[in-house]
Amino acid sequence: MKYLKPWRSDGGGLLHLTILLSLAGLRLDLDLDLCLLLPPPTLLRDELLLGCDPTSPAYALSPYPAPGGWGRADQLHPKGREADPAAPPEGQLLREVRALGVPFIPRTRVDAWLVHRVAAGDTDGAHGLLGAPAASSAGGVGAGVDGGSQAAPGGGGDPRASPSSPLAAREEEKAPAEQTARVPDADGRASERHLNGTDTSFSMEDLFQLLSSSQPENSVEGISLGDIPALPGSSNDGMNSSAHYNVNFSQAISHDVNLHEAMLLCPDNTFRRDPVVRTSQPQEPFLQLNSHTTNAEQSLPVANLTAFLPFVDNQMRNLTSEDFLHDLNINIFDEINLMSLATEGDFDAMEVSQLFQEPDSDSGLSLNSSHNSTSITKSNTSHSICEEGATGYSSDPESLPHHNLEGAVGGNYPAPMGHRNDSGFCGDLAFQHVFHNHTYHLEPRALESNSESFSWPEKPEKMSRYLSDTERNLSRDERRAKALRIPFSVDEIVRMPVDSFNSMLSRHYLTDLQVSLIRDIRRRGKNKVAAQNCRRRKMDIILNLEEDVCNLQAKKETLKRERAQCNKAINIMKQKLHHLYHDVFSRLRDDEGRPVNxxxxxxxxxxxxxxxxxxxxxxxxxxxxxxxxxxxxxxxxxxx
DNA sequence: ATCAAATGTCATGAT
DNA sequence: CAATCATGACATTTG
CATH class of the missing domain: 3.30.160 (Double Stranded RNA Binding Domain)
Incomplete structure (x- = not known):
């Protein structure tokens, strides 16, 4: 299994950002040179997902809908969407697009705009607006716009970034005023402004505005480009100015291009399983989930994130055959999934990193001890909480809302992590450091395992030390399922009839790893029940036998008493017979008159x-x- | 820290 | 033949 290191360095500190908008046959290449720091997992994932040619076999092999076939009919049917209570209010633009009858249901305004353009046959305009095709799709950021899958739109702002960054704090102060002027209202009028009036002048800002405005309430916060510290040697090539793109770009990328997650893991309306089956489950839209989980990424002023990108490039270049496609489909997606998991949720970061821990490695997951340690954050080799949780969770609970990260697994996950400390020491320098040094320190052994033979080298006795009380209440399978974002509860997986179970697996786009885990969970769950029944039966048998023993012992005592009484009576009879005997013989006389002996x-x-x-x-x-x-x-x- | 009971998990054979 | 059940053996958790 080949794991891609999540950092890419272009040497000059420039992040070559390529946004490939692949939608309904339309490919929009946005090539940006930004001194922009993007959340690495999102970047990597979307790069792999969308950086490849939509017409390439990778799309056919991938578990994602190919362009032009975004999602299955039942998943994308407007009726299904209308039935979705979590669906955003339809804006005028969306209604317009849907009225065009395109086989694609836009969820965001960008989606709607793109579909609108495609349906209107104005793809050239779209290309022209968005710039030249990417010089290197593999080296860029694939910021795909996924209509049907609703790529993680949820938006939560990035409250984690603000307190830890003076720049962000300043941005936060001025953000509301800008937002009021820039963020379109809920029905997408601002988006229509681009469509109706200034198509040819569609700028990056417009795009970012669209991206960020998909969740207007989230656009107030977050890192603007202006807040991102420029790397040495960075420039603003390809951009008018950083201020010009003073929009929630990071957030936009994170939210709207999180295609893999949205399509594979998002249990929202587009990939909703059988509602009958799901009735007992609280609907936890991943929209919300993803929006929260990207905060850590957004908030991180990453300095070295570019270190991983060449690795990606090499991987991409070396894997051009079926192996590549296969790996892309199975392994990389799984790996990326895991890596993204590690960056998207507090618990998951912990969980994933620990799941990949060397079994005997203590790795210093000393969460408790790390709370009051500040020096560890400056050590590259120290194994602190930040390293373990370096995959992108904020340690500042005050600065971030209590994100509800849980999926359906195990019901609710109140999710306060045991390692989430109160001091928030990981939020700033420490977190920055940790983030780019340890984000994807996955054990090679674990990384090389494929999805089928994937093992969970966890040490439960150690694991439990780092879990909060809430997490500790979860079973191991529940934690595993949560870590892999299994959109079903363990109980549901176990109790579901086999037919429903199989149809559920086929109806959802699940990675091999997820399917394997789900089957394991079902097997273990059923065996657990069987073991409980077996022990109950065994206990019943033991209790019955004990009862029989008691009854037999009582009967034995009764018989003994009866025997004693009989013996007593016999002795009395013998005594009487003896007396009678002697009485008779005392009276007997032989022929000579002598007594008989x-x-x-x-x-x-x-x-x-x-x-x-x-x-x-x-x-x-x-x-x-x-x-x-x-x-x-x-x-x-x-x-x- | 230690220990025993309870519980979970795996392997295997039966259904 | 796959799914499930039953159960012994071992591992892990819990009190």
């Missing part, structure tokens, strides 16, 4: 009722004969 004679009853006095020798011999005769008769009876 009871030791030499015995009394014997004859058949006619008379009593004879017989010498004991004859009595014993007679008894022996009778016994022998009786035994012979018994043997003969048994033989016959």
């Amino acid at each position: 009871p030791n030499q004679y015995a009394l014997q009853y004859s058949h006619d009722g008379s009593v004879l006095i017989v010498p004991k020798e004859l009595v014993t011999s007679g008894h022996k004969k009778e016994n022998r005769k009786r035994k012979r008769e018994e043997i003969e009876d048994g033989f016959h």
